[in-house]
Amino acid sequence: xxxxxxxxxxxxxxxxxxxxxxxxxxxxxxxxxxxxxxxxxxxxxxxxxxxxxxxxxxxxxxxxxxxxxxxxxxxxxxxxxxxxxxxxxxxxxxxxxxxxxxxxxxxxxxxxxxxxxxxxxxxxxxxxxxxxxxxxxxxxxxxxxxxxxxxxxxxxxxxxxxxxxxxxxxxxxxxxxxxxxxxxxxxxxxxxxxxxxxxxxxxxxxxxxxxxxxxxxxxxxxxxxxxxxxxxxxxxxxxxxxxxxxxxxxxxxxxxxxxxxxx
Amino acid sequence: xxxxxxxxxxxxxxxxxxxxxxxxxxxxxxxxxxxxxxxxxxxxxxxxxxxxxxxxxxxxxxxxxxxxxxxxxxxxxxxxxxxxxxxxxxxxxxxxxxxxxxxxxxxxxxxxxxxxxxxxxxxxxxxxxxxxxxxxxxxxxxxxxxxxxxxxxxxxxxxxxxxxxxxxxxxx
Numbered sequence: 001x002x003x004x005x006x007x008x009x010x011x012x013x014x015x016x017x018x019x020x021x022x023x024x025x026x027x028x029x030x031x032x033x034x035x036x037x038x039x040x041x042x043x044x045x046x047x048x049x050x051x052x053x054x055x056x057x058x059x060x061x062x063x064x065x066x067x068x069x070x071x072x073x074x075x076x077x078x079x080x081x082x083x084x085x086x087x088x089x090x091x092x093x094x095x096x097x098x099x100x101x102x103x104x105x106x107x108x109x110x111x112x113x114x115x116x117x118x119x120x121x122x123x124x125x126x127x128x129x130x131x132x133x134x135x136x137x138x139x140x141x142x143x144x145x146x147x148x149x150x151x152x153x154x155x156x157x158x159x160x161x162x163x164x165x166x167x168x169x170x171x172x173x174x175x176x177x178x179x180x181x182x183x184x185x186x187x188x189x190x191x192x193x194x195x196x197x198x199x200x201x202x203x204x205x206x207x208x209x210x211x212x213x214x215x216x217x218x219x220x221x222x223x224x225x226x227x228x229x230x231x232x233x234x235x236x237x238x239x240x241x242x243x244x245x246x247x248x249x250x251x252x253x254x255x256x257x258x259x260x261x262x263x
Numbered sequence: 264x265x266x267x268x269x270x271x272x273x274x275x276x277x278x279x280x281x282x283x284x285x286x287x288x289x290x291x292x293x294x295x296x297x298x299x300x301x302x303x304x305x306x307x308x309x310x311x312x313x314x315x316x317x318x319x320x321x322x323x324x325x326x327x328x329x330x331x332x333x334x335x336x337x338x339x340x341x342x343x344x345x346x347x348x349x350x351x352x353x354x355x356x357x358x359x360x361x362x363x364x365x366x367x368x369x370x371x372x373x374x375x376x377x378x379x380x381x382x383x384x385x386x387x388x389x390x391x392x393x394x395x396x397x398x399x400x401x402x403x404x405x406x407x408x409x410x411x412x413x414x415x416x417x418x419x420x421x422x423x424x425x426x427x428x429x430x431x432x433x434x435x
Contacts, residue, residue: 054396
């Protein structure tokens with residue numbers, strides 16, 4: 001059936017667009033994309049659709065909501081587990097404007113400090129050993145990355161399609177650190193972007209986390225760990241390189257990022 | 264436990280609820296309801312994927328809320344007549360006409376148009392597109408959250424995007 005063949009094309013195009021094709025099919029699809037003008041036009045249209053959809057303003061949580069939910073949860077605490085939906089029906093839309101204004105001010109403060117507190121609970125040194133474990137695991141796999149590319153314009157979108165926030169991916173070949181790809185590691189319950197560089201025979205895994213979560217520089221299982229921050233991210237580099245070389249790497253990376261702290 | 268599993272995803276939960284219900288007040292109710300459900304059900308969390316788990320609860324809370332308060336807003340494919348269902352799942356109202364490359368224009372639609380077009384999509388298309396584009400989840404997580412086979416997620420994304428393209432195209 002002609003229609004179903006065409007549908008398969010469309011499904012494959014959508015899967016490629018969503019980064020869900022296996023590497024072999026993705027390469028095959030790219031080849032077809034290069035040859036087929038019609039397919040390319042349809043693909044470009046999908047890309048422009050994504051741009052349009054993703055550039056929509058994000059809905060922000062109303063400032064008072066977090067506080068009201070906390071209140072509802074507190075009310076729920078003393079043994080009311082058997083009555084779903086009852087305790088939760090709060091008096092909504094009944095607050096006065098005064099209360100609303102107050103909530104707007106305090107809610108913003110509360111919700112951001114709640115987030116910060118949660119992050120601080122992280123056992124930081126446990127994070128370092130999880131990241132080293134990710135590095136070791138990657139070295140045992142056939143390849144230390146999920147997306148292989150020395151082109152930062154491939155690696156960056158690959159992260160963007162998988163993670164809520166993704167770092168800049170500078171190519172540092174000129175400084176002796178060649179970009180070879182990227183992978184997603186899991187730290188705690190959160191997927192994080194890890195950029196993979198090669199320096200001679202050495203692999204450097206650079207894991208990124210939200211800013212302000214640096215771990216202390218240390219050596220775990222024979223791998224050196226070095227971490228630093230910029231305005232957006234905490235970077236944690238793991239490698240069997242000597243720690244002096246990791247310092248060089250940090251300098252190269254900070255110099256290669258668009259928003260460097262280092263002058 | 265609840266603080267670590269559900270709370271970090273609250274902002275995202277709210278965004279999803281807003282897209283599914285279509286307005287701020289309903290989204291607030293839904294997120295609050297979801298938070299309570301999550302709080303009570305935290306023991307059922309299997310420590311696999313906190314984000315997908317949290318969003319599943321939000322999605323289910325949104326649908327129960329809609330079913331109760333605005334049942335007409337939720338049309339599942341199962342509720343459609345056979346003909347309508349076929350049209351949606353297999354043909355698409357905008358058909359399988361072969362276009363020429365010249366006909367395929369890129370979008371320059373403004374945010375308002377895009378937002379309206381998304382709101383017009385039938386709920387089961389909108390949810391997969393929102394989960395994919397706004398929440399940027401992969402197919403496996405979307406399948407888990409919507410409780411659908413991955414194949415259905417794929418075909419709904421594809422049909423949903425076609426519909427969006429058609430809706431936005433009509434406006435020009």
